[in-house]
Amino acid sequence: MMQHTVNAVMADERAASFTRRSIKTDSKMQGLRLALSMVDLTTLEGKDSPEKVRSLCRKAIQPYDGQIDPPLPSVAAVCVYPSLVSVARKALAGSNVKVASVATGFPSGQFPLDVRLRDVAEAVEAGADEIDMVINRGAFLAGRIGEVRDEIVQVKQACGQAHLKIILETGELETYDNVRRASDLAIEAAASTGELRGGEVFIKTSTGKVQPAATMPVTLIMLEAIRDHYLVTGVRIGMKPAGGIRHAKQALHYLVMVKETVGDAWLTPELFRFGASSLTNDLLRQIVKTTTGRYSAAYDFSEA
Amino acid sequence: MTRLNVLKTYKLYINGAFPRTESGRSMKVPAAKGAEVLAHICQGSRKDMRNAVEAARAAQPKWAGRTAYNRAQIMYRMAEMLEGKRDEFAEALKHSTGNTIAATRKEVDASIDRLVCFAGWADKYAQMLGCNNAVAGPYYNFTVPEPTGVIVVVCPDEPALLGLVSLLAPPMCAGNAVVVIASEKYSLPAAVFGEVCATSDVPAGVVNIITGKRAELLEHIANHRNVHAISAANMNKRDRATLRMGAAENVKRVSVIKRSADAWFDVDACESPWTIEPFVEMKTIWHPSAT
Incomplete structure (x- = not known):
């Protein structure tokens, strides 16, 4: 595998440049709606209950109760722990919102491989459309690259028809070079399992349990890996930054980065997602502000 | 060789920091006499105002959650810092309003005293506004005041400093977070007042100060x-109408007082606990008595 290196100074500069675009009025509204349709509404806490997940699912299908014309889109997916997949599946029946489940011993991945694979199989069996796996960071950082690749291949096979998102946990990878290397590795491993049509494999920045989570430069580096893969093979890998994206403005910055790095084809929930929870309400606040001209209060929106 | 004066450019005070206005606009602060420019000041925009409200919203529960005694200490500290900047404020007021130094000193002193007074009210106003209600049954029944939340203070032009302090202190001592819209005519004292807040342990976001054009905000x-x-x-009537129309939308409390420049020095009227009352919500609690 060819190793790409990253110029850290230029990656930071380039990423910062995306935050300086002026996006106003119609384009802003279009961006906000698009971002809303790309949200993976997430709850990954030890105290998650079936009712919390059901309320999240209602929010996912209809993010806002008020009148907005044209109606707002649903979010892309609801992301939960495997034990709550069946609850989400039931609550989302009849909607086009997907059920995503973290698996493979999320968030640490520090479990025997057979346990991690069973985790995946059970989540798929319970009705998950998408599996968010974590890579084995310990093995990756120790240089056991082959082991990481083999595990990704086995997880991909265990997913069957379910889409796979591969979490690199970039906050633990220490350097941008490692981020690029892990991105290439994950893409290559997933691609090696058979012909990909595009969109069934994502790479994802973080679990949300480690700081720093998603950052602009890290996402840029991962998008560049996706672009390079596309230029060679013509296959589109998806991208999901997760954790730390709370404001509508940040979401627009990410969309600018996607457009200018991989192109318009990725500006769809099929290929780009935000892993977030509080982002949803900030997007709604901005949409409502733009529609009514009035600033709204946090309690105008249901909890996400 | 004559020295070139360093003209200060004042910034906004939002969330404990001094940011420039996001709009990048500034205004000149003219001297009362002559064509001299005293300083430059930010012309805050509605987005600055939004940021200030966000900051105040986030800070308010923690401010209300502090002990009343601690709020009193912090407000007393503001008075101490104001005392330390007594001459700076008196000069700033003199040059921008054209009042005599004796008059502006009097205004600064009254402002310091007012802060001390409301620092004192912080742990006493609840006893004055709250009560123990007699009810026909075996219950204790109390009414206690709680802070309303985020308060926007729109300052009068005169007296520029005393007016600001008199409107800021009552809601602040009760545990509200405040966004101050400075007087458009004399905004210099308000801009300097940000430095008082920043150096007196006021938690970030509890006081925010925006200078700019009132009509725009x-x-x-x-x-x-x-x-x-x-x-x-x-x-004026038009501004009052704008306030009340907008406020009706989410039933905000609106308090608009009319006071002559001299009346702000009236201690009985301006330092009464009833000036706090418009910015608290009354909560009544029923509690079964032991017998």
């Missing part, structure tokens, strides 16, 4: 749904 304050009450003084 008023409508957005009035219909901002995260603002819970507005306190203003000496407004």
Whole structure:
């Protein structure tokens, strides 16, 4: 595998440049709606209950109760722990919102491989459309690259028809070079399992349990890996930054980065997602502000 | 060789920091006499106002959650810092309003005293406004005041400093977070007052100060749904109407007082605990008695 290196100074500069675009009025509204349709509404806490997940699912299908014309889109997916997949599946029946489940011993991945694979199989069996796996960071950082690749291949096979998102946990990878290397590795491993049509494999920045989570430069580096893969093979890998994206403005910055790095084809929930929870309400606040001209209060929106 | 004066450029005070206005606009502060420019000042925009309200909203529960005694200490500290900047404020007021130094000193002193007074009210106003109600049954029945939330203060032009302090202190001592819209005519004292807040342990976001054009900000304050009450003084009829129309949308409390420049020095009227009352919500609690 060819190793790409990253110029850290230029990656930071380039990423910062995306935050300086002026996006106003119609384009802003279009961006906000698009971002809303790309949200993976997430709850990954030890105290998650079936009712919390059901309320999240209602929010996912209809993010806002008020009148907005044209109606707002649903979010892309609801992301939960495997034990709550069946609850989400039931609550989302009849909607086009997907059920995503973290698996493979999320968030640490520090479990025997057979346990991690069973985790995946059970989540798929319970009705998950998408599996968010974590890579084995310990093995990756120790240089056991082959082991990481083999595990990704086995997880991909265990997913069957379910889409796979591969979490690199970039906050633990220490350097941008490692981020690029892990991105290439994950893409290559997933691609090696058979012909990909595009969109069934994502790479994802973080679990949300480690700081720093998603950052602009890290996402840029991962998008560049996706672009390079596309230029060679013509296959589109998806991208999901997760954790730390709370404001509508940040979401627009990410969309600018996607457009200018991989192109318009990725500006769809099929290929780009935000892993977030509080982002949803900030997007709604901005949409409502733009529609009514009035600033709204946090309690105008249901909890996400 | 004559020395070139360093003209200060004052910034806004939002969330404990001094940011420039996001709009990048500034205004000149003219001297009362002559064509001299005293300083430059930010012309805050509605987005600055929004940021200030966000900061105030985030800071308010923690401010209200502090002990009343601690709020008193912090407000007393503001008075101490104001005392330390007594001459700076007196000069700033003199040059921008054209009042005599004796008059501006008197205004600064009254402002310091007012802060001390409301620092004192912080742990006493609840006893004055609250009560123990007699009810026909075996219950204790109390009414206690709680802070309303985020308060926007629209300052009068005169007295520029005393007016600001008199409108800021009552809601602040009760545990509200405040966004101050400075007087447009004399904004210099308000801008300097940010430095007082920044150096006196006031938690970030509890006091925010925006300078700029009132007409531009008023409508957005009035219909901002995260603002819970507005306190203003000496407004013209049109501005009052703008406030009340916008406030009706989410039933904000609106207090607009009319007070002559001299009346702000009236201690009985301006330092009464009833000046706090418009910015608290009354909560009544029924509790079974032991017998």
